[in-house]
Amino acid sequence: MRRLSSQAGKYDLLFAALCxxxxxxxxxxxxxxxxxxxxSFYLTVPYRLVQGDVLLRDEWHPAQLAGFxxxxxxxxxxxxxxxxxxxxxxxxxxxxxAQAAAAVYIYLRLKKLSPxxxxxASTVYFLFVPYYRFSLSYNSLAIMLLLLAGITAATAKSGxxxxxxxxxxxxxxLCCPYLVIMYALYTAAIIIYSLVNDSRVRExx
Numbered sequence: 001m002r003r004l005s006s007q008a009g010k011y012d013l014l015f016a017a018l019c020x021x022x023x024x025x026x027x028x029x030x031x032x033x034x035x036x037x038x039x040s041f042y043l044t045v046p047y048r049l050v051q052g053d054v055l056l057r058d059e060w061h062p063a064q065l066a067g068f069x070x071x072x073x074x075x076x077x078x079x080x081x082x083x084x085x086x087x088x089x090x091x092x093x094x095x096x097x098a099q100a101a102a103a104v105y106i107y108l109r110l111k112k113l114s115p116x117x118x119x120x121a122s123t124v125y126f127l128f129v130p131y132y133r134f135s136l137s138y139n140s141l142a143i144m145l146l147l148l149a150g151i152t153a154a155t156a157k158s159g160x161x162x163x164x165x166x167x168x169x170x171x172x173x174l175c176c177p178y179l180v181i182m183y184a185l186y187t188a189a190i191i192i193y194s195l196v197n198d199s200r201v202r203e204x205x
Contacts, residue, residue: 022126039129042137095140146168
């Protein structure tokens, strides 16, 4: 038991070291501007929500729905900073923090299955930056939430975990509305599977 605990501790330290190195690298390169106009666009919707605009009424494009997820972060930032000065850089750091939290969550959920696999999965995800933009957006949030929803559902052992997975998937749908088709297909597959495996239905057939 002590040997297993010691080995698990080594994997934890290795993962912590890799995460620390990635964070340091990301923080260093975040100060350099290279993301173009999209980066500031991602911040416009949650900023407008803080200013009092309403989704669907004051704007009409699919990208706006991701602003609902970013609104609490923007609200907190604006109440603390009380200015938009330095907002883009600040949200790059916020992206790094969110990406790091997701990587840690992936590792913790998967390490009981395979510590090495958990380290590989979490660090590869951490290093993947959609379109090389350190931005919380419908791209990065959709990937993050869809991945976390799948991992949570695959490792769930309680109703609360399944509920959390559902909420994560709902967040991913806000970022990519077309995912609702995937949900509809999955629901149909579950209904068909349940009917086929229902003894009463089999008898009727």
